[in-house]
Amino acid sequence: MEVGDKIPIRTLLDRGFSFPIDLKSEEFQKNAAQDEYHIVQTLQEYWKFIAYHQRQTGLKHATLLPGSSQQIALQYAPDLFPDFQVRNIAVNGQIWTGFAENDYFSLFKAGQYPGENPLSACLKISFGEFDYFTGGDISGLNAWGEGDMNSMEANVAPVVGAVDVATLNHHGNRDAQSAFFVRTLRPRVWVQQVWSSDHPGEEVLRRITSKALYPGERDIFATDMLEANEQVIGEKIGAAYQSRHGHILVRVYEPGNYYKVFILNDQSEKREIIAEFGPYESR
Numbered sequence: 001m002e003v004g005d006k007i008p009i010r011t012l013l014d015r016g017f018s019f020p021i022d023l024k025s026e027e028f029q030k031n032a033a034q035d036e037y038h039i040v041q042t043l044q045e046y047w048k049f050i051a052y053h054q055r056q057t058g059l060k061h062a063t064l065l066p067g068s069s070q071q072i073a074l075q076y077a078p079d080l081f082p083d084f085q086v087r088n089i090a091v092n093g094q095i096w097t098g099f100a101e102n103d104y105f106s107l108f109k110a111g112q113y114p115g116e117n118p119l120s121a122c123l124k125i126s127f128g129e130f131d132y133f134t135g136g137d138i139s140g141l142n143a144w145g146e147g148d149m150n151s152m153e154a155n156v157a158p159v160v161g162a163v164d165v166a167t168l169n170h171h172g173n174r175d176a177q178s179a180f181f182v183r184t185l186r187p188r189v190w191v192q193q194v195w196s197s198d199h200p201g202e203e204v205l206r207r208i209t210s211k212a213l214y215p216g217e218r219d220i221f222a223t224d225m226l227e228a229n230e231q232v233i234g235e236k237i238g239a240a241y242q243s244r245h246g247h248i249l250v251r252v253y254e255p256g257n258y259y260k261v262f263i264l265n266d267q268s269e270k271r272e273i274i275a276e277f278g279p280y281e282s283r
Contacts, residue, residue: 001049009059012050013071015091015121016063017043020106021113028113039116064088064121066104067096072123083128083256090122090138090156098159107155117170118152124160128256129282131163133185137170140178145203147178157184164259164282165189165250168208172200182207186214188280189261191221191248197228205233209240219277221248221261243275257282 004012017023023043032040053059065071065088072086089096093108108114120136140153148154153169157180166187169176171194190208192200199222200208207213208220225244230237237244247264260278264271 001046004049004053004059008057009053011060011062012053013062013064013121015119019092019094020108020110020119064091065102066091066094067100067102069101081127083126085126087124087126088121089124089133089135089159090120090152092119093152095152095155096159107150107152120152122152122156122160124163126256127252128254130165130252130256130259131161131282132165132250133160133163133187134167135169139170139173139175140181141175145174147180149180151178153178153181157181160185162283163187164280165191168192168200168204171195172204173198174201174204177204177207179207179213182210183213186216187218188216188283189219189221189250191250192223194222194224194226197226197232199226199229202233202236205236205240219261221263221277223248224266242277246274247271252282253279 021028029040050059050061054061062071067088069085069087071088074081074084078084087096092106093114094104094106097103097105107118117137117139120138122135122138123133125132135153135156138152138156140148140151142148142151153176161184163185164187166185166189168190169181172192173196209218219242220240221243222241223246225237225241230244243263245266247266249262249264250259251262252259258279258281260276260280262273263275265274
């Protein structure tokens with residue numbers, strides 16, 4: 001919301017409020033009132049933000065459509081870049097089948113609420129030979145730490161396929177990056193958005209660096225690795241990560257055959273480049 005107050009947003013896309021459960025219903029508001037993450041209070045402020053900017057700045061609000069490759073599209077000279085595409089892989093547990101546009105199946109029934117994480121928006125961004133996947137907070141392991149073939153990760157992975165760059169689902173938490181998911185996507189570059197001392201889980205780090213799951217080199221970048229995790233996991237962190245602090249910029253060069261990773265100084269408003277990696281060849 002703070003970002004939206006400082007940078008004008010013309011169209012705001014999110015997962016919506018009505019499926020698989022009506023977030024605005026009296027029943028949900030009552031049941032979630034004591035949620036430890038204050039979801040009800042946060043949602044109420046978010047809805048106020050949307051309503052205000054719809055009145056004052058003409059903001060358009062829309063729900064992400066699972067399977068669509070047209071909802072997020074180039075607005076300027078799209079004919080010059082026919083190989084650029086953003087595909088909505090999943091949202092609200094509704095997952096693209098990989099076939100017809102907007103053809104999807106749902107892991108959850110109406111009225112079933114699995115929490116917000118499995119309902120995350122998952123996007124695949126492609127430009128020529130380059131592919132990038134981001135899956136929000138989806139996960140792939142059950143309560144006992146075993147790979148769950150009914151999970152969002154297991155259902156999303158075959159539709160996404162191999163990519164060049166992927167963000168770590170759920171920040172690299174212990175319930176994500178199942179062996180099946182890692183083996184299916186097998187990115188050259190992993191990007192991790194960190195905010196907790198258990199990002200990543202040690203077993204997650206073992207999976208994403210395992211050449212038994214998929215061969216070849218891979219580079220890992222984190223936005224802000226916490227010292228506590230570095231101490232607990234130890235030298236494996238230093239050996240695995242190319243960068244542990246700073247903004248991570250992935251720049252893909254026309255026509256999508258190669259890309260570079262730049263680390264920007266997040267302690268400066270000028271965002272100077274402090275490190276450069278690559279070029280990597282798109283696969």
